[in-house]
Amino acid sequence: MSEIFGYPIPVILGQLMLGLVNGSFYAMLSLGLAVIFGLLGVVNFAHGAFYMLGAFAALIGLETFGVNYWFALVLSPLVVGIFGIILERLLLRHLYKLDPLYGLLLTFGLALIFEGVMRDQFGSGGQGYPVPDALQGSFNLGFMILPIYRAWVIVASITVCLVTWFVIERTRLGATLRAATENPKLVQAFGINVPLMVMLTYGAGIALAALAGVLSAPVIQVSPLMGSSLVVVVFAVVVIGGMGSILGAIVSGLALGMVEGFTKVIYPEASNIVVFVIMAIVLVLRPAGLFGRE
């Protein structure tokens, strides 16, 4: 048996693999969005832009300062995360008491600014980022060829996602964080510096997006516009998964990536829209999202 529904298995597996790679990025981004929303009540529209900045930080690091991939994996999220923290202190902080829609609008404006600046500096076209030496080549699994870098992206992102989940759901720090989400005043009364925690959480969420950006740099073209289309899909993922759940964000991200990959095999024209169609169906059947509570 080498075909399913008339499509050769290696083709299906190849696309599912690509879908899983995209799904890892969806998972990391929606995870960051969920964490930020939980604590700050801000839907970070600039998340895609930070993802793009993460990829560019790696690219610029490599070309200008000779920073290799492995250092970029650490440095780029750090730099972009600190940048995010500065923005939180300067701008976002003033909006916490207002309608969350203002946060959405402000970060939308920020996304436009970042995109515009990068487009002015680097043009709209994409630039390649070389796959690091250690991750070149591919495994031959017998039934399919698996490029090592793609396997690495999937393993690395799932690990990062699970670690984040563990920290939030299973550690003391995470418990404090969740408590601050429920009732910041009370947590503050226990002597915990909530504004500092909010600031660091925002930084961490941004760093996750930047990390996804670095991971994606060798598999896609690094371009100023790479974030703006992604963020819309990630929003749909978040609506499907329900923003309240960390695990929900991870699972829906990965699953939807694979659904997208599978659609590329059976009906390529719909691969761009399948996530939105699923979102519409979920809205009809379970308006609160698959993992959400109303």
Added chain:
Amino acid sequence: MRRSLFLFYVVLVIAGLAAPWLDIYPVYLMTLYSFAIFACAFNLLLGFGGMLSFGHAAYFGLGAYLTSWMVTSQHWDTIPAILVGMLAAMLAGIVIGLLAIRRSGIYFAMITLALGQLVYFVCLQAPFTGGENGIQGVARGTLLGLVSLRNDIAMYYFVFGLLVAVFLAIRRIVASPFGQVLKAIRENEPRAVSLGYDVDRYKLLVFILSATLAGLAGSLKALVLGFATLTDVLQGTSGEVILMTLLGGAGTFLGPVVGAGIVVTLQDTLSDRVGSWVTVIIGAIFVICVLAFRRGVVGEFQAWLDRRRARA
């Protein structure tokens, strides 16, 4: 309506009627009016209904595409072609509205954004939209066979008349019992539910109205400039209409018109000189608006007038 306000409106209308005889490029004004209609339609939803749609370019774009297609491929005349564009926007508004009103607040924004992107991809791939090229060479036709709209002056009065009509219609809608219930829902939805109002029906209706008028704006823009392209359905266009409304003043009547004027003028004067910095400037205005200027130009002006009156 207070007498001073009425007089102010009269002055505005006279200025609008006189504009083509002054030395102003009529196509620029007509583009501005099309976007002003778009922003007024958007404001009906955001300012009076309290719903932030992040995908309004979908209706604008559908209006533009359908009208252009009816004119170029089906050789329909202007008015019926515009009606088809509005109908398409209305149908999209019904479907998307039904889905989006199932959630509120930021979820509503995210859902409309995602479904707007869906419409974009459909337009990108549909056979009749001309893909990346769009539909070019859209002739303006006639006004019911009586007046040729190829003439810029005739077209100008047609678009201006529609802007005035939409403006008055929105004033009327907001003042009606329907508009009052809408305001009640915006202020306190649970309360409106407990008073026995079918909240979802009101929300859906205002959503459809807004989408239909956005479609009209798109149709007019396509006729004025003679083309419909993917830019019309793009996420960026949804952002622009939000900015126009926010900058002018959401929930004020004249705000969206002022906002459209500022944004269209900015783009018109800046795009040749600064290239991709236009995006940066628009983003920066967004940030400033949200941080320091949440009532918008007209809103702040009204607040200032109120403060002065209170002191006097």
